[in-house]
Amino acid sequence: MNTPFFRIAEEPIQVEEVIGLVRRREAGAVTVFMGTVREWTEGVRTSYLDYDAYQPMAVKMMERIGAEVQEHWPHTSIAMAHRVGRVAISDIAVVIAVSSPHRKEAYEANQYAIDRIKEIVPIWKEEGKGDGA
Amino acid sequence: MNTPFFRIAEEPIQVEEVIGLVRRREAGAVTVFMGTVREWTEGVRTSYLDYDAYQPMAVKMMERIGAEVQEHWPHTSIAMAHRVGRVAISDIAVVIAVSSPHRKEAYEANQYAIDRIKEIVPIWKEEGKGDGA
Amino acid sequence: MITVLLFSYLAEEAGRDQIQLQEGELSIGELKEKLEMEYNLSPMDQVMAAINQEYVTNEEKIKRGDIIALIPPVSGG
């Protein structure tokens, strides 16, 4: 069900790999977003996060977001990957890469994609309360 | 005159290296911008670009942009690198990485930085008209 | 028969992540009410639902063989 461009990853995400999917000769701009696990949120410490997904639908919804991006910004190319399982502090939960002839579209499309992921992709995080071991 | 965070690069820029400079435990978001050499611009083909810089001042102005970003978005961390010399199609001319607790600031600060680079950093590109050899 | 998939705190509350039901002709809204009662689940006002991996509203009718997912507010990214 995974495609290289819209992927649920059980293993650490390689950013360069995701970026590589959108590099092309027509592109003058590439934007990348990485969501990483933050140690402190409003004074509360996180040890790690566990991400769970309804995987086939999560991939389907990521593909839908890709299609929405194509429709709004036709000259962009987009790829995204989201981790599931245990993710440690500073590690990458999600990566979105967008390439475009011009930079404005690359920023807009990228920001749109992460906003939509947080709306419609069935993935849930659970705070790690232990020591991450 | 170069610092790791504000750097003029004579050799290809390693994106992971620039990203690595801003990764930290307080960050929940990292945005990356890569400016790459585009083959076609309004029907005109580019073979390569030659970038020339007034190097010490270019670094100084990048540091200034970094200070401006710190002032506007105090919780961000930023690094940037700009190539000089001959850069081939698809290769990276500039990389900007910003980390931040939250994503909105990471996008804003990143976009601000590239806009400012294009205003005040003394770097010039010259179109390659030959075959890039 | 229909299959209901539960995620996140709903799975925890129910003590299982999958439920099989015999009856059909239910709407999503009716299914939510039924499960809230039978499994003593938190109110599902904020819970989205999908049939066969497509989001649907509470009015949508469930057909035999459908796979229903009850989707608490997502928190990916």
Added chain:
Amino acid sequence: MITVLLFSYLAEEAGRDQIQLQEGELSIGELKEKLEMEYNLSPMDQVMAAINQEYVTNEEKIKRGDIIALIPPVSGG
């Protein structure tokens, strides 16, 4: 003595990327006019100037020992 650094097309037009001048007490605006004439350069309305790596206006006075950079519209990024 002052040193003037030329970049991009200005260096091409002048056939050199550096000029040494004896006179002081010039403003940046006066320096631009002088070089436009002596080296037959394109009008420098759009050219920014820096003294010792800081941007300055056309009114700024040049002092002995200063390093002036004449900076055509930049095109990095």
